[in-house]
Amino acid sequence: MTNKPDPLNFAHVTDWVFDLDNTLYPHHSNLFSQIDVKMTGYVADLLKLSHADARELQKRFYKDYGTTLKGLMDRYDIDPDDFLQKVHDIDYSWLVPDPSLSTAIKQLPGRKFIFTNGDRGHAERAAGQLGVLEQFDDIFDIRAAALNPKPARAAYDRFLDLHKIDPAASVMFEDLARNLVEPKALGMTTVLIVPHNFEPTFSEIWERDPGNTDHVDYVTDDLASFLNSILPKLMSETV
Template identity: 65%
Template sequence: MTAQTTIRQTAEATPQDFAHVRDWVFDLDNTLYPRHSNLFSQIDVRMTEFVADFLSLPPDEARIIQKDFYRRYGTTLRGLMQEHDVDPDAFLQYVHDIDYSWLDPDAALGDEIKALPGRKFIFTNGDRGHAERAARQLGILDHFEDIFDLVAAGLVPKPASETYDKFMGLHRVEASRAVMFEDLARNLVVPKALGMQTVLIVPHNLEETFGDIWEHEGREGEHIDYVTDDLKTFLRSIR
């Protein structure tokens, strides 16, 4: 796949494929901003630091636990809450204390999002403050109807089905008229089952490391309608 390539599982995306969509739902991290910005790497490091300090472990052992929780519970925080009764506010405040200047403002992406017909939402496993700061740095914050964050989800992260139900109920989203954009294939299983269209965002030009191997499991699954490494170009092509 080249940087200019946008592929679908069965056919090219067309404006007609999305003519019915009125609710556009976007994950934040490594979706609205590109993975190669490395912004999330700052959060990743701070999560390891938090786990190491909280559990009094050396960094290498803390990182193993951090990643194990992430895989089994959806987020490291959920694992810490379930197994160690951590204060979620302390965790979220610590891990999101990062430098947002790593993100380059993207006015062209903002133009494409603004032009989409209907409502636009950010649906993230991070907290609202993090989403607002990242979206503001990108220059796209004002184009969204609302941000549904981990706190609004009752601290139960994607891919839990109850979290999607809560989001859709709160905002009265009709699944058959909605599409979700995500960088983790497993987080698109429930939206597809509910009747939403799904778009998987992969690293730019497929040159970036995916991270943990399991993170890209399911990329060829039937629950993925479209795959793109360039969100801005994809939105332009369907508009």
């Protein structure tokens, strides 16, 4: 694992895969905290629990099932569309457009994808507010994954098969190390996006995945700077 990318190690990449929440947009925007609050409220309303009990159950489902939604579906047979609509009813103006990131993604040689455990509408609104939506070839959301969330192997297999992606010629950017375990096993290059200055504001300790760093090739707290550091060599290779 290294923080200094060698551009030559990305010369083979033809497909660039980006998580959305706390990856494409920065952790310090705190946008996901709105979704987090909505999920706690959903669990509390559904099961008539106190806020504290709902919060504890929400986080347990997230840890055990990959997402709160998957836990609620398996345990309580909820309507996923209702859940996704309600938890993504948030204020996207918290995101500041990032022209540098948009330009960097545009210049990457090959195809670009968003791969998210959220739904397409959320991804489109967030990426649109960030100013990067038009740079992507497609969005692979939780519905496209047949409601199987990362880090389940089925989600990655479905994504790779749908878009005919060679894992050995692709790279995945994620804010959760556990979501890079399967990509690394499949042969993808992996990049972990961490909060600026490595100080998360609302993550639980287990959400930071201290035991999964063996599956991380690179770490950065600034996605645009990371991409810009490898772009000159990549662009010269394609001229």
